[in-house]
Amino acid sequence: MPNDLTASADLHALMLAMGESARAASRVLARAPTAAKNRALEAAAQALVARERTLLAANAQDVKAARADGHDDAFIDRLALTAKAIEAMAEGLREVAKLPDPVGAVTGLAFRPSGIQVGHMRVPLGVIGIIYESRPNVTADAGGLCLKSGNACILRGGSESIVSNQAIAACLALGLKEAGLPEAAIQLVATPDRAAVGELIAMERHVDAIVPRGGKGLIERVSREARVPVIKHLDGVCHVYIDERADPAKAVAIADNAKTQRYGTCNTMETLLVARAVAPKLLPKIGRIYAKKQVQMRCCAESRSILEKAGVTGLADATEEDFRTEWLAPVASVRVVAGLDEAMDHIARYGSQHTDAIVTEDWSHAQRFLREVDSSSVMVNASTRFADGYEYGLGAEIGISTNKLHARGPVGLEGLTSLKWIVLGDGQVRD
Amino acid sequence: MPNDLTASADLHALMLAMGESARAASRVLARAPTAAKNRALEAAAQALVARERTLLAANAQDVKAARADGHDDAFIDRLALTAKAIEAMAEGLREVAKLPDPVGAVTGLAFRPSGIQVGHMRVPLGVIGIIYESRPNVTADAGGLCLKSGNACILRGGSESIVSNQAIAACLALGLKEAGLPEAAIQLVATPDRAAVGELIAMERHVDAIVPRGGKGLIERVSREARVPVIKHLDGVCHVYIDERADPAKAVAIADNAKTQRYGTCNTMETLLVARAVAPKLLPKIGRIYAKKQVQMRCCAESRSILEKAGVTGLADATEEDFRTEWLAPVASVRVVAGLDEAMDHIARYGSQHTDAIVTEDWSHAQRFLREVDSSSVMVNASTRFADGYEYGLGAEIGISTNKLHARGPVGLEGLTSLKWIVLGDGQVRD
Numbered sequence: 001m002p003n004d005l006t007a008s009a010d011l012h013a014l015m016l017a018m019g020e021s022a023r024a025a026s027r028v029l030a031r032a033p034t035a036a037k038n039r040a041l042e043a044a045a046q047a048l049v050a051r052e053r054t055l056l057a058a059n060a061q062d063v064k065a066a067r068a069d070g071h072d073d074a075f076i077d078r079l080a081l082t083a084k085a086i087e088a089m090a091e092g093l094r095e096v097a098k099l100p101d102p103v104g105a106v107t108g109l110a111f112r113p114s115g116i117q118v119g120h121m122r123v124p125l126g127v128i129g130i131i132y133e134s135r136p137n138v139t140a141d142a143g144g145l146c147l148k149s150g151n152a153c154i155l156r157g158g159s160e161s162i163v164s165n166q167a168i169a170a171c172l173a174l175g176l177k178e179a180g181l182p183e184a185a186i187q188l189v190a191t192p193d194r195a196a197v198g199e200l201i202a203m204e205r206h207v208d209a210i211v212p213r214g215g216k217g218l219i220e221r222v223s224r225e226a227r228v229p230v231i232k233h234l235d236g237v238c239h240v241y242i243d244e245r246a247d248p249a250k251a252v253a254i255a256d257n258a259k260t261q262r263y264g265t266c267n268t269m270e271t272l273l274v275a276r277a278v279a280p281k282l283l284p285k286i287g288r289i290y291a292k293k294q295v296q297m298r299c300c301a302e303s304r305s306i307l308e309k310a311g312v313t314g315l316a317d318a319t320e321e322d323f324r325t326e327w328l329a330p331v332a333s334v335r336v337v338a339g340l341d342e343a344m345d346h347i348a349r350y351g352s353q354h355t356d357a358i359v360t361e362d363w364s365h366a367q368r369f370l371r372e373v374d375s376s377s378v379m380v381n382a383s384t385r386f387a388d389g390y391e392y393g394l395g396a397e398i399g400i401s402t403n404k405l406h407a408r409g410p411v412g413l414e415g416l417t418s419l420k421w422i423v424l425g426d427g428q429v430r431d
Numbered sequence: 432m433p434n435d436l437t438a439s440a441d442l443h444a445l446m447l448a449m450g451e452s453a454r455a456a457s458r459v460l461a462r463a464p465t466a467a468k469n470r471a472l473e474a475a476a477q478a479l480v481a482r483e484r485t486l487l488a489a490n491a492q493d494v495k496a497a498r499a500d501g502h503d504d505a506f507i508d509r510l511a512l513t514a515k516a517i518e519a520m521a522e523g524l525r526e527v528a529k530l531p532d533p534v535g536a537v538t539g540l541a542f543r544p545s546g547i548q549v550g551h552m553r554v555p556l557g558v559i560g561i562i563y564e565s566r567p568n569v570t571a572d573a574g575g576l577c578l579k580s581g582n583a584c585i586l587r588g589g590s591e592s593i594v595s596n597q598a599i600a601a602c603l604a605l606g607l608k609e610a611g612l613p614e615a616a617i618q619l620v621a622t623p624d625r626a627a628v629g630e631l632i633a634m635e636r637h638v639d640a641i642v643p644r645g646g647k648g649l650i651e652r653v654s655r656e657a658r659v660p661v662i663k664h665l666d667g668v669c670h671v672y673i674d675e676r677a678d679p680a681k682a683v684a685i686a687d688n689a690k691t692q693r694y695g696t697c698n699t700m701e702t703l704l705v706a707r708a709v710a711p712k713l714l715p716k717i718g719r720i721y722a723k724k725q726v727q728m729r730c731c732a733e734s735r736s737i738l739e740k741a742g743v744t745g746l747a748d749a750t751e752e753d754f755r756t757e758w759l760a761p762v763a764s765v766r767v768v769a770g771l772d773e774a775m776d777h778i779a780r781y782g783s784q785h786t787d788a789i790v791t792e793d794w795s796h797a798q799r800f801l802r803e804v805d806s807s808s809v810m811v812n813a814s815t816r817f818a819d820g821y822e823y824g825l826g827a828e829i830g831i832s833t834n835k836l837h838a839r840g841p842v843g844l845e846g847l848t849s850l851k852w853i854v855l856g857d858g859q860v861r862d
Contacts, residue, residue, distance in 0.1 A: 027779060031803050104802060110824070116813050118823045123805065125835050208835045229660065229836045250858030257860030348458060357854075370853055371535060372462050374554065382547050382856025391861070392549045392852065393541070404556050404639045405660045405837040409852040421823065421840040422801055423788075425813025427681030429688030430822070 008195065015199035018154055019206025021184035022127045026152035029185050030124050034101040036179045037148055041097040044175025045090035048140065051171060052086050058167035059136065066160050078134045079161055089140040089168070092396070093175075096144045099395040102413045103150040106422065116428050120419040124150030126208035128416060129200045130398075131156045131222060133214035136164035142211070143172045143186045145398050149416035152185045154207065156200055158214075159192035166190060201226040211398055211411075231411060233376075233402040235326050235352035236266030238384040241343040241369070243360035244277035248285075250381055251278075251359045255286045257383040258357065260293050264328050266400055267355050267377075267387040271323060271333040273343045279303065279336045284310030287334075295330040298322045302336040323350040340365050344372055351375060353402050355387040355409075376402055376409035439626060446630035449585055450637025452615035453558045457583035460616050461555050465532040467610045468579055472528040475606025476521035479571065482602060483517050489598035490567065497591050509565045510592055520571040520599070523827070524606075527575045530826040533844045534581040537853065547859050551850040555581035557639035559847060560631045561829075562587045562653060564645035567595035573642070574603045574617045576829050580847035583616045585638065587631055589645075590623035597621060632657040642829055642842075662842060664807075664833035666757050666783035667697030669815045672774040672800070674791035675708035679716075681812055682709075682790045686717045688814040689788065691724050695759050697831055698786050698808075698818040702754055702764040704774045710734065710767045715741030718765075726761040729753045733767040754781040771796050775803055782806060784833050786818040786840075807833055807840035 029037075048055065059081040066079055102122050109119030128151045132138040139155055146153035157165040169188040176183050189196045201210050201222055210230045212222040219232050240258050242251045258269035274283055279302070287307045290297055291314045298318035299307060307315055322333045323346070337343045340358075347356050357379035358369040366380045377387040387409065389397025394412030401407045407415035460468075479486065490512040497510055533553050540550030559582045563569040570586055577584035588596040600619040607614050620627045632641050632653055641661045643653040650663050671689050673682045689700035705714055710733070718738045721728055722745045729749035730738060738746055753764045754777070768774045771789075778787050788810035789800040797811045808818040818840065820828025825843030832838045838846035 027803070027805075030805065031799075112822060112824055114817065114822060116810075116817055116822070121801065121809075126805065229834075231836075247858065253858060253860050261861055359858075368462075370552065372458070374458075374461065374557065375851065377852040377854060378552075379547075379854040380856060381858050382854050383860045385861040386545065386547055386854055386856075386859070387852070391543060391545060391547070393543055403660075404849055405662075406849075408849055418835050418837075418839055420806065421808040421818070423808060423810040423813050423817055425811060425817075427678065427684060427790075427812050428817070429684050429814045430692055430816040 011191065011193055011195055012199060014191070015196060015203065018187050018189070019127070019203045022152040022154055022187060023206050025182040025184040026124070026126045028182050029147070029152055030103070030150050032150065032181055036181055037101070037150070038097040040147060040175040040179035040181050041093045041144055042175070043178040044140070044144070044172045045093040047171035047174045048086055048090040048093070048168070051167070052083055055081060055086055055164070055167045056083070059164040061163045062161050069160070071160070075134060079136070081136060081164060085137060089137050092141055093144045096148050096396055099148060099413060101148065102417050109424070114428055114430070115426065117424040119422055121422045122417050123420050124417055126151060127206060128153045129156065129207045129210045129228065130154070131197055131200065131210065131212045131214070131218065133158040133218060134161050136161045136168055138213060139165045139168040139188065140172065141396070142398060143169070145396055145413060145416060147186060149413045151416055154187050154189060154200060156189040156197055159194070162190065162192055197222070198225060201228055204228055213399055231399065231401050231403060231407060231415070233266060233354060233400050235402070236268070236354040237271065237324060237326050237350065237352040238267055238269050238354050239271045239273055239347050239351060239356045240269045240384060241273040241347070241356070241358045242275060242278060242282060243358055243362060243365050244275040244339060245362035245365060246278060246282070246359040247361050248282060251282055252285050252289070254357065254359050254381070254383050256289050258385055259290065259295060259332050261383070261385050263330055265385070267384050268328070269332070269384050270325065270327050271335065271350070273335050273337050273346055274303065275339050275343070276336050280306055283307055283334070284312060287312035290314065290332060293330065295332055298331060298333045300335040303334045306336070326352070340368060344369065347373055347375070354400070355379065355384045357382060357384050376400070442622065442624055442626055443630060445622070446627060446634065447637070449618050449620070450558070450634045453583040453585055453618060454637050456613040456615040457555065457557045459613050460578070460583055461534070461581045463581065463612055467612055468532070468581070469528040471578060471606040471610035471612050472524045472575055473606070474609040475571070475575070475603045476524040478602035478605045479517055479521040479524070479599070482598070483514055486512060486517055486595070486598045487514070490595040492594045493592050502591070506565060510567070512567060512595060516568060520568050523572055524575045527579045527827055530579060530844060532579065533848050540855070545859055545861070546857065548855040550853055552853045553848050554851050555848055557582060558637055559584045560587065560638045560641045560659065561585070562628055562631065562641065562643045562645070562649065564589040564649060565592050567592045567599060569644060570596045570599040570619065571603065572827070573829060574600070576827055576844060576847060578617060580844045582847055585618050585620060585631060587620040587628055590625070593621065593623055628653070629656060632659055635659055644830055662830065662832050662834060662838060662846070664697060664785060664831050666833070667699070667785040668702065668755060668757050668781065668783040669698055669700050669785050670702045670704055670778050670782060670787045671700045671815060672704040672778070672787070672789045673706060673709060673713060674789055674793060674796050675706040675770060676793035676796060677709060677713070677790040678792050679713060682713055683716050683720070685788065685790050685812070685814050687720050689816055690721065690726060690763050692814070692816050694761055696816070698815050699759070700763070700815050701756065701758050702766065702781070704766050704768050704777055705734065706770050706774070707767050711737055714738055714765070715743060718743035721745065721763060724761065726763055729762060729764045731766040734765045737767070757783070771799060775800065778804055778806070785831070786810065786815045788813060788815050807831070
């Protein structure tokens, strides 16, 4: 076995070679006809289904190794493939094939006084690095989205799912080959060496954007160390604010749905803010639903007093830190606020600029909330759970961004592209 | 004098306080009515003109100190204010006041199957850090653009122009005050301590984007060290490719204008590529113009041979490095290429993704160049010198970006904003 230094130099050379071939492939992909990209996606989907047994056998190796390493059931659950999961991956690729191709669209072309026409053309970003953890389906999902948006990609999945990922990547390669597109358009980093991530996020010349998908630890590390721009979301500390002019039925339904429809998603509400005027009436109703669903409530003094008087159980005192916490669990922070301004101050202070909703029938309050809350998704009278590429009509999403530049919120095909300027002239020169 | 450590801690606290007040001001500015922002711009313009004598006196201090420090004439030229320059700054602010306000525009609002309406709202980025060198007019220009786009800003000009910048910033503050907007919306870092830049570009919580304006050294340092996203362009290695189907008159006029109209700008052509089929006919004509204007030509062997045969002077052999060089001077790299593909390969290899133009009457060549050249501005039959916010109709520009994410090319008010999702519901919850 080589010493560390040699291994590093080898890895550096390996990653550089991947970067170079990805860059070359990206030029071909950027000009690839829509039909060729769709053909590749459909052929890859076909290959996934046709190779079901191979994929399950590959995945069984990963699962066996993960069990031997002592990973828990939740981990194994994310790692394990089933026939149904393979069909879902294939269907995902077919769906992406059906989506409109964003590349090449020209907008805003208009004549300028000089006689030139100036407009925008939508173009791929180039090469995308995707860094993810145990779920092998990300290999197909992310690969498919990058392909359709005309980007080459370098995929770096979790080392525990490496055999599964290779089997899936082989299907994608088959699709590319069948469509006459370069196989280097979708490359998988096949070494389990964790230093590969460090190399990938530093290849400014060969990689145009990094999309990290995984736990907070991964995203923090990537954000801290990356020399390449990162499209990411770190936290989803989402709020529902129930205004004093809220429709009570809508308020209760939204507070329930936003918290309890799924606990582990980034668009799940973590903090419920209730206007003082309606708290005594609405909080007990919501609190009883939470209690019944065994959602623990971390309350400010005022909300705790109201809920206790109403006989609601499952209460605890909220700390300052609780209001910054993404629970991802049956826990909700609860706070009574004076009204709209205090609610917006709370969101500005403790929120993560992901998704925040107001429940109100007051026109001016709704308008102010929409305008002033600086989050990637701002909602009126709807559950935060709607913040999702499918629900927004993107057809698919590579992730949800809390960046302020480029793409905010659910990122679909368009978020993987950019706009360049085009200028059409007839020989014009500048005075 | 305090020791370094104390100075650093003080500076850190100072910058943090500026960041915090900028963040607070940005929330007010984001919701400020267009009329108030325009009022502030107009009042600032008025103050600049009214305080002409104060500004000139302040500037004289800077100029005197710069001379004493041994700065050269070009430096003094950039630093010196005149009555005319002050009027130009004021007029710039008035022009920005006249531009449409991009903030709050809602686009794409459409119903989804769930019954929610989903669309985009254009919003300011928040707090912009501007880092610039000796030109004091950037204080007014950048401050005005940030204000109109609803962003707070922290300005960090060159230490040599600090007295001038303070006098200009005082006029902006007066404008803000008169319009009832927070003065912290436009803050100037008043310490000459160079470590302030390091602090500014690391304040992720308080600064949303950095715009460095200045020489390559500054931009490289900021890009390398920033923890905040940077909107920048590093190099302008712009190309004109004269295709074999070029109109000869247009080719000569564009090659002349793109190189010689101004030498020091980032959108000036640095490399001329000529298709082999037309090089013997067109290169001598262009070469004679360059020679007459004393533009030195760094030639490939083939172009040198053609130009020498035609008796053109001012020739030298081009090195590999020459093709990567942004001359910013009366020098042009010249190369004969086989045709479109070789031209595009050259641009992909040596270019800086700034601005590249093709001169051709061939429809398919023009279409391929537009689609395949991955630069922030791609042109057909027009001089690269048009790559400019004013020429593109942005009204003003904070700079030209060669980033691939967010804003590419000339960045005006819209480039200082982003899109958030808005969701309008009627009590919808997710199934």
